[in-house]
Amino acid sequence: MGNFVNNDPHDPRSSSKSLAMRWKHENVRVVSVIAVVAIAITLVSVLVGFSYSKKTVAIVVDGQERRLETRQETLRDVLDEHTIAVGSHDEVSVALDTEVKDGAQITIERAKPIQITVDGLTKTLYTTKDNVKQALTQLNINLKAQDKIFPSKLTSIASNMNIKVVRVTKGVEERKVKVPYQVVKQANPDMKKGTKKTVQQGQSGLVVQKIEKTFEDGKLVTARMVDKKVQAKQVNKVIAYGTKKEPELVVLSADSDDVGQSSGGNSDFDYKKKITNVQLTAYTETPGSVGAKTASGTKVTEGRTIAVDPKVIPLGWWVYIEGIGFRRAEDTGGAVKGNIIDVYYDSSKQVQRFGRKKGYTVYVIGPVKPEAS
Incomplete structure (x- = not known):
């Protein structure tokens, strides 16, 4: 008999080792694939998360808008990121610690320095308002209706401008x-x-x-009377x-050459002065004024009263006019000057008939009329 030959090509021990090796190789591949997928998922998640945290914010500074992209959380960080400074007097529409959301609009009003003189003091203050009135209100400067503001309340604010408040007070004394x-x-x-x-x-x-009285900053500027009693x-x-007027008495000396004695009609009398070439006129008072007072205070009387120049014949003295008779110097007249005598008559017709006569002689007698002898 021949030898028995084993034709099994595989060694049982060798086969187990190969299976293990194949399993390990395949497991490594699976693990590698899983690791790669995990890393990819992580990267995608990170990228997606990073993309979603990006925000657009509008910052308006003094009316000028800037649109910023940021991933910062608070307004303070956003401003720091973009180097936007905020002063202590500036006004920001939201608090600096506010969380910023996508699409938010933030307003910043820059404060301007101004010089304000009020109640005797000048101060440098800051305001974000547009005009003088708003600035004074913002700075809690109380105004009364009669106070004066320079410049006017509606003047636009400019940096370092001077504003003066004049306190006006009024009182009645x-x-x-x-x-x-x-x-x-x-x-x-x-x-x-x-x-x-x-x-x-x-x-x-x-x-x-x-x-x-009106006072401006304590100084009196006007005072006016508003009532009186x-x-x-x-x-x-x-x-x-x-x-x-009293009759002017002229004392003529008895030694004068003019002193003499004359005969007037049926009377003899002494006279102080003789005047020749005297002009005679006649006058009367206006109709209805018979009895009017003369310059000497007497009443005009026909047959007695004549008007004379007191420098020639004293008022109150009697005279004798040749052809006329005794008359008393009681009146004066604007046209009776020098050697002119105006004879009084009650009737204007008699005055017209008398006319103007010249060449008369007049004897100046004195304050007493001669008695008939």
């Missing part, structure tokens, strides 16, 4: 004013010329005035002075 009396002079025809007397005593008046009435002092 009472003032007593003494009103002195006036001296009034009144003519009195019944009193002798050159005399005077007090008819009414004067008394000062008293007026109470209300004065409105008479507390005591003023009484004027009245003084009467005389205008009555």
Whole structure:
């Protein structure tokens, strides 16, 4: 018999080892694939997460808008990221620690320095407002209706501009004013010329005035009277002075060459002065005024009254006119000057008939009429 030959090509031990090797190789491949997939998933997740954290924010500074992209969480970090500084007096629409969301709009108002003078002090303050009125309100500067603002309230704010507030106050005070009396002079025809007397005593008046005073920053600028009341009435002092003319007496010396004696009709009389070449005219008062007063204070009387020039014949003296008779110098006239005598008549017809006569002789006797002898 021949030898028995084993034809099994595989060694049982060798076969187990090969199976193990194949399993390990395949497992490594699977693990590698799983690891690669895991890494890919992680990277995608990171990238997706990173992409989703990116935000767009609008920052408006003094009306100018800037659109920024950021992944920062708070406004403070966003501003720091883009080097946008915020001053201590600037106004930001939200707090700096606010979480910023995509599409948010943030407003920043830059504060401007201004010089404000008020209540005697000048200060440098900061405002984000547009005009003077808004700035004063923001800075808690109280204004009264009558206060003055320079420049005006609606003036636009500019950096380092000067603003002045003038405090205006008004008050009313009472003032007593003494009103002195006036001296009034009144003519009195019944009193002798050159005399005077007090008819009414004067008394000062008293007026109470209300004065409105206006002060600007404590200094008086205007004062005006808004009311007045008479507390005591003023009484004027009245003084009467005389205008009555007294007859002018001219004393002629008895030693004068003009002194003599004459015969007038049935009377002999002494005279002080003789006047020759005298012109005679006649006059009367206006109709209805018979008995009017003369310059000497007497009433005009036909047959007695004549008008003379007092420098030639004294008022109140008697004269003898040749061809006319005795007459008394009682009146004067604007046209009676020098050696002219105006003879009074009651009737204007008699005046017309008398006309103008020249060449008469007149004897000046004196203040007493001669008696018939």
